[in-house]
Every structure is written in C-alpha cells, then in structure tokens.
Amino acid sequence: MNLKNKVVIITGASRGLGRKLAFDLAKKKAKLVLFSRNQKDLIEVKRIIVKKYKGKVITVDGDISDFHDVKRLFLKCMKEYEKIDILICNAGVNYKKPFYELEEAEWNSIFNTNVKGVFLCTKENNKHMKKGKIVIISSVAGWFGAKNYAAYCASKHAIEGYAKGMKKDLKNKIKINIFHPYRLNTDFHKNYSIKSPMAHKIKPKLYSEYIISVLEGKYISASMIFIRNWAIRLSQILFSKKT
Ligand SMILES: NC(=O)c1ccc[n+]([C@@H]2O[C@H](COP(=O)([O-])OP(=O)(O)OC[C@H]3O[C@@H](n4cnc5c(N)ncnc54)[C@H](OP(=O)(O)O)[C@@H]3O)[C@@H](O)[C@H]2O)c1
Secondary structure (H helix, E strand, O other): OOOOOOEEEEEEOOOHHHHHHHHHHHHOOEEEEEEEHHHHHHHHHHHHHHHOOOOOOOOEEOOOOHHHHHHHHHHHHHHHHOOOOEEEEOOOOOOOHHHHHHHHHHHHHHHHHHHHHHHHHHHHHHHHOOEEEEEEEEEHHOOOOOOOHHHHHHHHHHHHHHHHHHHOOOOOEEEEEEEOOOOOHHHHOOOOOOOOOHHOOOOOHHHOOOOOOOOOOOOHHHHHHHHHHHHHHHHHHHHHOOO
C-alpha cells in the first residue's frame, strides 16, 4: 500500500508510539487525524508536522472511552477528508502493581481505554471505512501473563479475542493488523510505582518503522526490522546494567 494521500486516524497520538507514527506517516505524505485527551500536546504534534513535512493534519481532543467523543472524531475525519483508509487503535494505559493492590477505578481505566476504546473506534469506523486497514496495538501482554500486569494482560488478551471475532464479522475489504510491542521507551511507564528496567526499552521510532513496513506491504523489510528490534533488545538485556 502506498501511504501517500491515505487518510489515517491515530488514537493516542499526543505522545509515545502514536506521536512517532504520526511523524513517520506524515513523512510518507499520509493525511492525518490525531486523537487523544490532551489538546495542547496534539496541537504541538500538528505544528511540527506542518512545519517539517508540510503535512495535512487535523486534531480532535477527546476520551477514547466516551462514545460522543469517538463519534465526533469520525465525523470530523469524514467532514475533512471524506474517507478513512487506516484506523490505528493505539491509545492505551496501565498501572503496574499486583492485582490485589489495583483500585477498581484503575481496573476501569485500563478496560475503558484498552478495550472499550477499541470497540467504540472500530464500531464507528465500520460506518465509514469502505476498504482499508485497522491496526490494533496490543502487547506481548496479549499473549502471556506477567507479574504486576494482571489487569493489563487481561485487557490485551481481550482485544486479541475481539480482533479474532471482528475478523469473522468484517468483509475481506477491511484487513486487521495486530501488533505486539514489548517495552518501548515512552511515558507509558512514567507513573509506575514499581519501575521497569530502562535498559530493556527500545525507541518508539524502531517500532514505528516496523508498523509502517507492514502497512506498506514490505514484508521482507518488516521481517528484517522485527529481527533487528529483538537483536537490539537482546543485547540490551545481556549487556546493559538494569536501572
Ligand atoms: N510502552 C510500552 O512499553 C508498550 C509495550 C507494549 C504495548 N504498548 C502499547 O502501545 C500503545 C501506546 O503506548 P505508549 O507507550 O505510546 O504510551 P504513552 O506514551 O503513554 O501514550 C499513550 C497515548 O494514549 C493516549 N490516551 C491514553 N488514554 C486515553 C484516553 N482515555 N482517551 C484518548 N487517548 C488516550 C495518551 O494521550 P492523552 O493522555 O493526551 O489522552 C497518549 O497519547 C498502548 O496501547 C500500549 O498499551 C506499549
């Protein structure tokens, strides 16, 4: 898929992986719709894209778990570009602690963002996308269990099941790509009371490159990037001090 002039919605575009994807897709001349709660950060991402890449970009601030905000996101996209080619469901949150210390509000926040947010976006997307791709950012936590991540693992396992079911409901014209990052060097971990080893995190840039190669259908290059990312991580795990 040539990404030039493709209309791409990115949720969670104000920071981390979503922000990096926005820059990299702007470089490829995609037309962007950026969504997250923090309007100030979104406008800053837009400012950089317009200045550096002369890209077309609109921003919509809202909460991914709020039906009205999600509806507004898709209406604004359709009003501006009259189509959607790629939806990237990236927004996500976590609280790193054992399940018995997790507050009910934290559980709700994890599930409302990571699971309900994906449901609302894909449901709304279905009204507008004729042909295209849905990208879901899961995690290795969608495959395995991990200490201090029980609710997060449950939420990512839930979207794995949701994506499998969705594939059966969707016509072949819409393809689903689900990704499973391991630790990325983003603000995601910032509020953790139990710190994760910094040395084991790769730059979001390296993961964004992988996603974009897959979107472009450059599977050989994507496989090379995948192997490179794990090689970097393995060397970090083997040779870096755990901080
Ligand atoms: N970082 C990792 O190590 C890692 C590993 C595996 C998988 N992942 C997954 O990768 C994705 C991106 O994570 P990241 O590392 O880039 O995290 P991040 O830097 O914390 O960014 C998260 C993004 O999601 C947005 N967001 C959070 N809650 C939202 C809500 N209720 N409504 C709308 N937007 C919301 C945030 O924007 P606002 O705060 O402005 O709303 C922000 O733009 C997540 O799905 C995460 O689960 C991350």
